[in-house]
Amino acid sequence: MKKYTAGEDSVHMKEKITKESILLFEKKGFSTTSIQDIVDVLGVTKGTFYYYFHSKEQLLMDIHYDYITTLLKRQEQILNKDQMSQKDKLTENIRLLIRNIIEEGPSARVFFRELRHLTDENRDKIRQERKKFRLNVEKIVQLGMEQGEFRKSLKPDMVAFGIVGITNWSYNWYQSGGSTSPEELVKIYADMILNGIQN
Amino acid sequence: MKKYTAGEDSVHMKEKITKESILLFEKKGFSTTSIQDIVDVLGVTKGTFYYYFHSKEQLLMDIHYDYITTLLKRQEQILNKDQMSQKDKLTENIRLLIRNIIEEGPSARVFFRELRHLTDENRDKIRQERKKFRLNVEKIVQLGMEQGEFRKSLKPDMVAFGIVGITNWSYNWYQSGGSTSPEELVKIYADMILNGIQN
Amino acid sequence: MKKYTAGEDSVHMKEKITKESILLFEKKGFSTTSIQDIVDVLGVTKGTFYYYFHSKEQLLMDIHYDYITTLLKRQEQILNKDQMSQKDKLTENIRLLIRNIIEEGPSARVFFRELRHLTDENRDKIRQERKKFRLNVEKIVQLGMEQGEFRKSLKPDMVAFGIVGITNWSYNWYQSGGSTSPEELVKIYADMILNGIQN
Amino acid sequence: MKKYTAGEDSVHMKEKITKESILLFEKKGFSTTSIQDIVDVLGVTKGTFYYYFHSKEQLLMDIHYDYITTLLKRQEQILNKDQMSQKDKLTENIRLLIRNIIEEGPSARVFFRELRHLTDENRDKIRQERKKFRLNVEKIVQLGMEQGEFRKSLKPDMVAFGIVGITNWSYNWYQSGGSTSPEELVKIYADMILNGIQN
DNA sequence: CATGAATGAGTGTTCATTCAT
């Protein structure tokens, strides 16, 4: 996405705008952040913003789209590992969700908080992608039940909701530099969930 | 001051405003809902709104305060049951969280989504109360570990975050009238969590 | 104006409102002081205010009217002293203007600052009364010139404007408790003016 | 940035806004003049106003600041004339005060009437500058006393207040086109004051 | 590519005033 360039200055303005916007949206919220706020940080004018984006909403959509697209791509890589057990696939999904939130901090928080400010149409698009992710988790549970890795009595959809809930919720509270490392957290939750559902 | 009456009209204006605002905030979001939107629904004027509330933010604070206060009161009733096992207390907390979200639907969604629009001071107040709730859950886990009900290897704070995550997340997706009843959901999650952490 | 009464409580509400309003108008300005501000100080409600006054403007008019009426009455007493020289009459007028401003502090400041907030009609009325006062000063100068007390070359109208200017201006700066007493100030200005215009 | 042009249209919008605002503030008063009133006169929209000014108060501050700054600059020119007698310097100061009020008519009236509507901070700033002007007058009186031009018995601070009072008051009543020209008025007041204080 | 100027619709809030009780 970012082509090779010699120095900072040549980084494309559109990326700069997106990056700074994410930080502002995280700190102040989407609706409370004005275009003026954004361009002030970059030392440019509003005209510049509108040269790169049709609207404020389009910028928010781009942020959402990038986040969910990346997430789905990474999930696909897990799903493609044919020889992996469902248990391990589930663990990998838990790892993906948690690490992505922690590593993408600001983007993640904007992604989870500001969905409502998309247009109906765009909101539906993002929701569909998020649903795809969840259904993939559900499928792993389903397969794990059929293959005897998980208990037969489970309701896979509810389990999937539980898994994304427990992991996604961390965007609300996880702080880098605390006493629990990302990988520790992954272990704790994977352990808890697998113990909770396995045969 | 409020005499006993049978009908709708006697409900105090302040309560009406609060009730309708919650519905609008849920549907359109706090910052996208104008005072005009609110008073239009009630067929009154903006002056009336400001007769009962200092500001739009105060209304939001009232909603938050009511929600968390009620929740804490109900939690206290559980904590007071001295003869109850920690397992059962945890189950009761899960039940409380889930049922409250489902029963208070719109209020719950406003509570979880619009915290950011409170002033710094009020946001801190609400966060403190939410923290109290979570620490009470943590304490149950702690006691359960000491009394041999739960595994010794757990990190009670992380477990508590997991529990509120899995339950609270339901505000995002649970729809009344679906295939899983509130009580079924409670059972599923309580089962999953207890299996996940017990000895 | 205030009839004999046994205690504080029986002082008529209308006077209380007027008194407190003057203090508030002085401190915050007429347009920045709300009826609510006024009634809050007195612990009553807005209805009470409107029982005694048709409008906020009427209250302001009352304050203006009281001030200028009192001033004119006191001036009349000076003018009636037939055997007094014009010099002494002028000195007495200077004393009246200065002492009234200092003694009526808040009322005086409201009187000089808030004229503009009267309706056109009322503003004209007050201006007429203020003009009467000034013309009386002018007449003293005129008589003094004719009787050889003051220089023949004076323009009585300009002198009168000068006299009210020098004295009225003190509402802007005079502070009780400073190094110059009211009576000293009277002496200084009377001296300066009389030296400035006498034969 | 502003190229040379012959006509009205090329005057910068900010100056136009300031000019028209002064006229409106003079006629209707600051608090009674709305931003809408201002922009209506100019045939632009409120957004345009806020493109040039942060707030209504900033515009008022600009007006005040311009007025007092110009006045102080002109006073400095008088003070710098080393060979001039204190008497003449005083006369020049009287001339400056009166002519400035008459020539800047509307600005002067806004300056004298609307100080109260500045924020506390700005009001203090303007008051400090006004004080500088007055202290400079006081100094002239002081020097004139020491050099034997004025009577030894004077109180320079009270005399200075008297001088600015007598002159500034003219903003209340002086009307161009009346029977007394600005220069005549200067002569009359200078004469009166100097006679009043000289040895 | 980028700017500066302008728009126009909307926002939260204030407040003098009214009036039934």
Next chain:
DNA sequence: GATGAATGAACACTCATTCAT
């Protein structure tokens, strides 16, 4: 005499967006 509730018009200010240059 006094209250509490409600009105409605106005206000300062914001902001996403447009567009000629």
